[in-house]
Amino acid sequence: MSTKNIARHKPVTAHNTILPYAPERAVDESMQLTKRWLAWGVPGWLTVDLGETFWVGRWVVYPLTHAGWPQDYVVYSTDLRGSVDNPEPKTIMDSAGGRVDQQLRPPRKMRYAMLSFPRGMHCNPNLISIQDFQLFEAENPPYLTALSIENESLHPFFNPKKYSYNVDVPQSRTSIRVKPTALHSQAQIKVDGENVASGTYSQNIHLQQGDNVIPIEVTSADGQMEDTYMVHVTREGDQTAPSLNSIELRGPRSNVINYQPEFNPKHYTYRADVPNSYQSVSVTATAQESDVEIKINGRAVESGHRQEVDLHEGMNEIEIHVGHNDEASHYIMEVIREDV
Template sequence: GKGDQPMSINIALNKNAKASRYIEPYVPSKAVDGVLAPISRWVGSSPVPSYGVPSPVWLVVDLGAEFWVNRWVVKQMGSVGWTADYNLCDYKLQGCNYYEWEDDDFLHREDHWWDMDSVADNSVNHTDRTLQKPCKTRFVRIYVTKGIRCNPLLASIVDLEVYAADPTSARLTSLSLSAGTLDQAFGSTNYNYTANVEYASSSITVTATAEDSRATIKVNGTPATSGYPSGQISLEPGSDNLVTVEVTPYVGDPQNYVIRVNRDGSPYLSNLTGFEELNPKFQKDVFIYVVYVPRDISTVRVTPVAEDPKAKITVKTLNNEEVVPSGAKSSPIEITTGNNKIHIKVNSAFGPESKNYTIDVYREN
């Protein structure tokens, strides 16, 4: 499948090459020219004197772009008719993505390079190695710590081949929420969505299914299992709830799907005052109340308090309708003998939700 099989193109062929040292005419470019002949090789030497302990020697190739490298082949002197004593002993493949090609000081800095694979005590004529997991790099370096067996101070490579894996899928096949629905049908190449949820949804889960079972998924940075609900994601009222689903493929760069979740603001009152006694006692999810007032009372004023101070509160009676700020008293409301209904409507500051509270005010005869 994709990501397992190397691409068949040698991506190091005829690319720019440099080395820590080389001996004319065996220049670095000869290690990547595709020619298998003793004259067409790179030869490098440890700095002298090194008292028999070889200093590392290296060959760098600029692949020209970032690739997910997963295979490398080093063809040694033994592959062009010399004995195995002329094959490299200890060397490794390294990668680097930040590189100043013209800056030779930069070339010598070890902290920019990381190991991708290594070979120890080699004797064979060519090594053909596949990485356990492809590595993304633009530059590759063959870092030789022990050169050819008959003279470890010398390094020689007839040909270096580098291969890369095709990127695998970073796409989802489905994406859904435990509350609310996406504003458009899910499409694996649509990466931005909006969803609206009611105020009651203080948290949601996201279920994302990856196209490739080897991909990994994170929801807002927390690992999630493909095809199963994520952990709970808390939502604040309003539009500032971004849910990011990051899909990291087996090979390749991550892809983000982003959902902006709009949660309605609160449509509830948190208190209702202005009367000696409400029946029943105020609770935000109780919507009908009864009040008895003595016969000498001709007006009342109600003070509605919204759970969200930005919510719109409208107080409506038989003869009047007014918007009352949260926590403020209404204008005086005339009370006649019998039942007087006061309607209080709360509209969410954000979203379409509303709740209606009713107070039946009875005045004694």
């Protein structure tokens, strides 16, 4: 287990506070009597933004007794909630009472870590106060330290905490090889479903025209943690095939949904993240040419007209087909609806 407290001095918010006992005092590692967070009203919460995702293996909550307060100045119970993308996590990952120093088994991946308090302290159930909140990363997390494509460049530049990359190749390139390097040598790596030793090239992966999605799965040696990096390889297609001029996504009340990367007629895969409250999205595909056939998830739709698509929790793949038979372009919009 890492000994570095990854919550120290990170941005923190709370449902409220009684000044001067601000939420920042709960992540400063100080055990002085006055260096505590104090709030009124239950249920209550305190959330830390770690800034990027971590595999958390241990969580610690120091009650006021650690700074010398009487035993009845301890909260009844504490829930730990976490999420990789929701500043208001819903999923309870662990629970404890009094002083907390517990390992998460298995470790859990999160950027936002929330302490939620169903009740306050024994001395006053309407008041919540803790001395310090700390988080520690698990041993041997399944990160890559390097990722490369033979004779090609990744966009954006590789970062172990970023999981999606794009590569554009000419039509003449019919296959590629991927070389992943793991942070820990005992990690297991699969590229496109095939085992690959860390720091070595994969087998040749055939490329079709248009978009090709290559998953790189990294599993910790103990099998408890898994990360998946995605490489989207766009092989240039037939320049005469019909293409789109734009794709627009909208949610409830016609809210515009941003997606990545920015639209390009010759890029064929995109991704958007939406909250759990979005049970559907509308997709508007506009063709560059007139009188071409457009299908969204197999349904014919006129260029520039909206098509409603229902969403389930997790990954939703929306296929947009433009053209006829072999003279066609295929776009993929991956919409990830938050799990609760």
